[in-house]
Amino acid sequence: MNNAAPDETRLYDIAIIGMSGRFPGANDLDEFWRNLVDGVESVTFFSDAELLAAGIPPTQLTHPAYVKGRPILSDIEQFDAAFFGLSPREADTMDPQQRLFLQTAWHALENAGYAPARYTEQAAPRIGVYAGASISTYLLNHLMKNQAQLEGTTPFQVLLGNDKDFLATQTAYRLGLDGPAVAVQTACSTSLVAVHLACQALLTHECDIALAGGVSVTVPQKVGYLYTPEGIASPDGHCRPFDAQAQGTTGGDGVGVVVLKRLSEALADGDSVCAIIRGSAINNDGQRKVGYTAPSQQGQAEVIAAALAAAEVDPRTISYVEAHGTGTALGDPIEVAALTQVFQESTPDCGFCALGAVKGNIGHLDAAAGIAGLIKTTLALQHRQIPTNVNFSAPNPAIPFAGTPFYVSAQTQPWVSDGQPRRAGVSSF
Secondary structure, eight states: OBOOOGGGOOTTOEEEEEEEEEBTTBSSHHHHHHHHHHTOOOOEEOOHHHHHHTTOOHHHHTOTTEEOEEOOOSOTTOOOTGGGTOOHHHHHTSOHHHHHHHHHHHHHHHHHTOOGGGGGSTTOOOEEEEEEEOOOHHHHHTGGGOGGGGTTOOHHHHHHHHOGGGHHHHHHHHHTOOSOEEEOOOGGGHHHHHHHHHHHHHHTTSOSEEEEEEEEOOSSSSOOEEOOTTSSBOSSSOOOTTBTTOOOBOBOOEEEEEEEEEHHHHHHTTOOOOEEEOOOOOOOOTTOSSSTTSOOHHHHHHHHHHHHHHHTOOGGGOOEEEOOOOOOTTHHHHHHHHHHHHHTTTOOOOSOEEEEOTHHHHOBOGGGHHHHHHHHHHHHHHHTEEOOOTTOSSBOTTSOGGGSSEEEOOSOEEOOOSSSOOBEEEOOO
């Protein structure tokens, strides 16, 4: 993606014309950006009383490996049911993930300058929805344990409000959008795959505007987790991407949506263009890795190369990469190795591209992880600043940064340009 001038646009360029999101420590994108540039880590640690109230057994609280914190959202229960045509009972039995995504989709369209009600008219632009969510812990941990709350409802109604399959179509129905409505599920990469599919739908004219994003909220929120050695989770609740002390990530809650449009039409219609998506790609590792959950250098290198080919850009012109960056012993070195493999096919230059990962700020948002990285990068392009990489003090010795095109962004810095477009890559695996 980049912020190229209009005279450099291509037929296949997609404009981000609006966006909205809520992330740990940030109820809107202005707060999110301030937290990014100030290096704020938005992890909440809970008291024993809060954890007991959430149903955590007392014996687990005293376990030495139990981590009593995670990044969470505030006020997830706040929802204007009537505004979206829902009864109080319907809203009460609906997963907060669906409610939050619906609100965020509305705000994203407002941010883009498009009121959904206008687009129910004949011959109006078709607006599509491509989105994914995490499993409904609201159904599993709350509704199923509070049967009185389900009185007067049917199992089918509960299913509609909680199953991941209905996230996109529920949003399209409530907002009156008649483009494709596609539920996307690829685990941690869900929301960035949703963006890719939305771009493809725009290029094939299946819709004229597309909403793309994801949401992940765990209920109850105030719960910790048991640390497992050699696992993905951090032993202390902190994620340290690319750092010498990196030992894993921590889960978190969040929601994000971008509004996409073919760039040529966005410019012709006078839309505000936040950033341009020049190209994207998706793939799968197959069996080319040591285990199902392990990363594959070759698989990552192939999808990075495919995205660059689709974008038709020289890697030497990319000055920032928002990485997947889980801060795990295996994941970070493989990710940098894959990036280096692809970049060094085009340039021998070292140390010219900043590297960052939003997971240090807000944790791993599962189905919303990719959209958080995309929104962060779009904000960085808009503000012409590269945010600091939170929890970074010294580079991971397993990553030979000196011989790579990359350096970790250790402090917020101006995103300088020599007159060429500022360009960035965003990964989600």
